[in-house]
Amino acid sequence: MATKSADPKKKTASADQLLQFYRDMLLIRRFEEKAGQMYGMGLIGGFCHLYIGQEAVVVGIQAALSDKDAVITTYRDHGHMLACGMDAKGVMAELTGRVGGYSRGKGGSMHMFAREKNFYGGHGIVGANGPLGTGVAFANKYLENGELCVAYFGDGAANQGQIYEAFNMAALWKLPIIYVIENNQYAMGTSVTRSSAQTKLYKRGDAFGIPGAQADGMDVLAMLEAAEKAVAHVRAGKGPYILEAMTYRYRGHSMSDPAKYRSRDEVSRIRKERDPIDHLRDRLLADKLADEEKLKEIDRDVKAIVTEATEFAQSSPEPDPSELYTDILIDAA
Amino acid sequence: MPTPILMPALSPTMTEGTLAKWLVKEGDTVKSGDVLAEIETDKATMELEAVDEGVIGQIVVPAGTENVAVNAVIAQMQGEGEAEVARPTIKAAKEELPQESEAPEPVAARAPVAAVARPASRPAPPDPDLPAGTPMKMTTVREALRDAMAEEMRRDANVFVMGEEVAEYQGAYKVTQNLLQEFGAKRVIDTPITEHGFAGIAVGAAYRGLKPIVEFMTFNFAMQAIDHIINSAAKTLYMSGGTLPVPIVFRGPNGAAARVAAQHSQNYAAWYAQIPGLKVVAPYTAADAKGLLKAAIRDPNPVVFLENEILYGQSFEVPDVEDYVLPIGKARIARAGKDVTIVAFSISVRDSLAAADLLAGEGIEAEVIDLRSLRPLDRAAIVKSVQKTNRIVAVEEGWPTCGICSEIAAIIMEDAFDALDAPLMRVTGEDVPMPYAANLEALALPTPAKIAAAARAVCYRS
Numbered sequence: 001m002a003t004k005s006a007d008p009k010k011k012t013a014s015a016d017q018l019l020q021f022y023r024d025m026l027l028i029r030r031f032e033e034k035a036g037q038m039y040g041m042g043l044i045g046g047f048c049h050l051y052i053g054q055e056a057v058v059v060g061i062q063a064a065l066s067d068k069d070a071v072i073t074t075y076r077d078h079g080h081m082l083a084c085g086m087d088a089k090g091v092m093a094e095l096t097g098r099v100g101g102y103s104r105g106k107g108g109s110m111h112m113f114a115r116e117k118n119f120y121g122g123h124g125i126v127g128a129n130g131p132l133g134t135g136v137a138f139a140n141k142y143l144e145n146g147e148l149c150v151a152y153f154g155d156g157a158a159n160q161g162q163i164y165e166a167f168n169m170a171a172l173w174k175l176p177i178i179y180v181i182e183n184n185q186y187a188m189g190t191s192v193t194r195s196s197a198q199t200k201l202y203k204r205g206d207a208f209g210i211p212g213a214q215a216d217g218m219d220v221l222a223m224l225e226a227a228e229k230a231v232a233h234v235r236a237g238k239g240p241y242i243l244e245a246m247t248y249r250y251r252g253h254s255m256s257d258p259a260k261y262r263s264r265d266e267v268s269r270i271r272k273e274r275d276p277i278d279h280l281r282d283r284l285l286a287d288k289l290a291d292e293e294k295l296k297e298i299d300r301d302v303k304a305i306v307t308e309a310t311e312f313a314q315s316s317p318e319p320d321p322s323e324l325y326t327d328i329l330i331d332a333a
Numbered sequence: 334m335p336t337p338i339l340m341p342a343l344s345p346t347m348t349e350g351t352l353a354k355w356l357v358k359e360g361d362t363v364k365s366g367d368v369l370a371e372i373e374t375d376k377a378t379m380e381l382e383a384v385d386e387g388v389i390g391q392i393v394v395p396a397g398t399e400n401v402a403v404n405a406v407i408a409q410m411q412g413e414g415e416a417e418v419a420r421p422t423i424k425a426a427k428e429e430l431p432q433e434s435e436a437p438e439p440v441a442a443r444a445p446v447a448a449v450a451r452p453a454s455r456p457a458p459p460d461p462d463l464p465a466g467t468p469m470k471m472t473t474v475r476e477a478l479r480d481a482m483a484e485e486m487r488r489d490a491n492v493f494v495m496g497e498e499v500a501e502y503q504g505a506y507k508v509t510q511n512l513l514q515e516f517g518a519k520r521v522i523d524t525p526i527t528e529h530g531f532a533g534i535a536v537g538a539a540y541r542g543l544k545p546i547v548e549f550m551t552f553n554f555a556m557q558a559i560d561h562i563i564n565s566a567a568k569t570l571y572m573s574g575g576t577l578p579v580p581i582v583f584r585g586p587n588g589a590a591a592r593v594a595a596q597h598s599q600n601y602a603a604w605y606a607q608i609p610g611l612k613v614v615a616p617y618t619a620a621d622a623k624g625l626l627k628a629a630i631r632d633p634n635p636v637v638f639l640e641n642e643i644l645y646g647q648s649f650e651v652p653d654v655e656d657y658v659l660p661i662g663k664a665r666i667a668r669a670g671k672d673v674t675i676v677a678f679s680i681s682v683r684d685s686l687a688a689a690d691l692l693a694g695e696g697i698e699a700e701v702i703d704l705r706s707l708r709p710l711d712r713a714a715i716v717k718s719v720q721k722t723n724r725i726v727a728v729e730e731g732w733p734t735c736g737i738c739s740e741i742a743a744i745i746m747e748d749a750f751d752a753l754d755a756p757l758m759r760v761t762g763e764d765v766p767m768p769y770a771a772n773l774e775a776l777a778l779p780t781p782a783k784i785a786a787a788a789r790a791v792c793y794r795s
């Protein structure tokens with residue numbers, strides 16, 4: 001049932017697509033670095049979970065989807081929002097709690113939504129977005145619209161009971177959903193080997209007859225290839241699919257994580273050897289698909305987007321005090 | 334000596350049933366385990382088995398008899414050679430109930446063998462918004478809820494119902510009866526027994542634009558799903574800055590049924606009523622059940638709809654009009670009076686009306702307010718009544734601490750303090766896990782006598 005994916009090195013893409021991947025991953029990286037910096041300056045409060053290191057996962061998978069497909073994720077969500085085409089200004093302004101944010105400053109880092117981009121959050125409770133995403137897929141099947149849903153969650157959520165309740169119903173009802181387990185090796189500070197009896201998380205659907213595959217989450221093309229297989233399975237009406245992305249986060253679980261559970265050497269080694277952005281950059285240059293100048297141009301563009309978002313996130317006002325009591329209920333017609 | 338065969342209680346709340354069919358005839362020899370008859374309750378058809386060997390002497394209650402009271406003699410078993418005994422007359426359950434003027438004070442009120450207090454002798458005034466002469470139809474709460482769902486499912490193709498046993502079983506309490514036949518398996522969906530999971534799936538479907546009705550077999554099981562009700566449904570509109578509505582109804586029986594003990598008897602009214610982002614409804618009558626459930630299904634917000642198992646089989650007049658919808662958030666004067674206000678909701682309205690009958694015999698005219706909605710709570714209706722009566726008793730079946738009555742006490746302090754001639758009194762469920770023993774269970778719940786005593790106390794008449 002569950003299989004490892006074929007050799008990802010075979011996967012190719014056009015120069016334009018590779019440059020787009022480079023740009024999308026770099027935008028997430030630079031955005032997150034800036035968010036970390038602004039957190040340190042006290043401009044972002046509360047919890048802030050950065051996606052640095054995991055960029056290839058969402059960028060590769062989103063490339064296999066259509067614009068109409070739905071996405072739902074956890075609280076480590078900034079990268080997913082940018083990859084869904086949400087505006088960096090609105091995301092950053094939500095992080096600073098300003099009225100220009102996607103939730104008008106009321107949701108914060110973990111709670112943003114964009115129905116126009118088919119992005120259903122941003123969920124702060126570990127595991128909750130598994131059933132919620134399954135519900136979006138249920139609706140897609142009910143509405144017979146041909147759309148699927150991708151529910152991203154981590155290796156920590158993979159041990160939540162509600163995930164298996166969702167797996168069962170998704171398989172029973174053949175719902176169009178891809179569960180992407182972003183295995184970044186640590187559920188907060190507990191490694192997969194210390195938390196999981198079965199550490200091959202792509203096999204977690206075996207009991208329900210859900211096929212699963214594992215792919216290199218540090219390689220955007222490997223993710224694209226694995227996602228294309230998953231999408232083909234789901235679009236054929238065969239029901240859910242599990243995709244385990246082997247990835248790594250460079251930063252702590254959240255900004256307040258002292259990261260005593262892993263060594264500095266481990267982080268720097270992975271960063272040096274497996275970084276998804278460096279990996280793609282080297283490939284673009286080696287295959288002469290882009291020159292240094294072209295990549296610098298992308299760097300400049302990305303930097304401009306992040307700078308603009310940062311300025312907007314500081315100039316956008318805080319919500320008016322009258323907003324305290326709005327958006328609790330919709331007036332019934 | 335002939336041994337009587339009694340009408341069995343086939344569910345915790347059954348008080349009467351229909352003797353659908355005899356499978357034996359007089360003179361048949363039976364042994365234990367043989368099926369004697371089919372009994373139809375409001376929930377299901379069940380087989381009655383012989384527990385002893387013997388000969389069927391007399392069939393006392395013929396097949397097809399309705400409203401046969403639990404514990405009524407339905408047949409006699411004889412030893413061999415025994416003479417036929419005199420045939421007792423058949424008495425239907427309704428005739429055996431205490432007369433309303435006796436204002437019954439039930440002993441072990443919820444036990445199936447005991448008489449259940451009926452609605453007060455003075456029926457509630459009809460909905461003041463209804464034109465005079467509106468045709469009415471006697472309907473059980475169970476049927477009213479089903480009718481509401483069916484009407485809304487006909488009206489909007491995005492409305493569907495999901496839950497345990499809602500489809501092929503026809504509803505654990507028969508509330509979804511015949512919905513599968515009319516709407517098919519796409520829209521009437523049996524789930525596995527996974528409240529946490531299917532509540533989350535339903536909320537996700539609501540995010541995507543469907544209008545789910547989630548039936549919890551009881552709200553006791555919804556405790557497993559409460560994270561999705563609160564974190565995923567109630568808070569999402571706010572967390573999204575008003576961009577992601579969650580139109581969903583969570584419904585099912587809430588509170589104590591009868592003799593099902595602590596884990597199956599909790600009343601969650603106060604829990605949900607505390608949550609901003611939810612609407613919470615708890616009707617008493619069938620008309621309110623219908624009109625408010627239709628409103629809940631149409632509402633663009635998450636609505637927790639608290640029903641009561643004991644009320645499912647009770648009949649009330651329901652306006653026989655097309656599209657009977659009531660506004661959420663409006664209380665109803667269930668009985669007008671001038672001397673003391675009794676505020677209640679759900680099954681406690683029944684007990685409060687019975688208490689009002691008792692009090693009327695003593696010259697105290699109680700005004701009974703049926704809250705119907707708990708969030709939003711109709712503060713104005715409570716305050717207006719207290720300004721008239723100057724005295725108030727608040728009633729709820731749930732626990733006293735931080736309960737609905739506590740909230741009403743706070744409202745009175747804030748908005749009607751100067752109107753009071755006596756301190757508010759509460760009548761609530763006792764502050765204990767629900768006991769199983771019939772006598773202890775009866776002691777744990779509000780009763781008409783407790784409510785009447787509190788009303789006398791605030792009137793300084795005790």
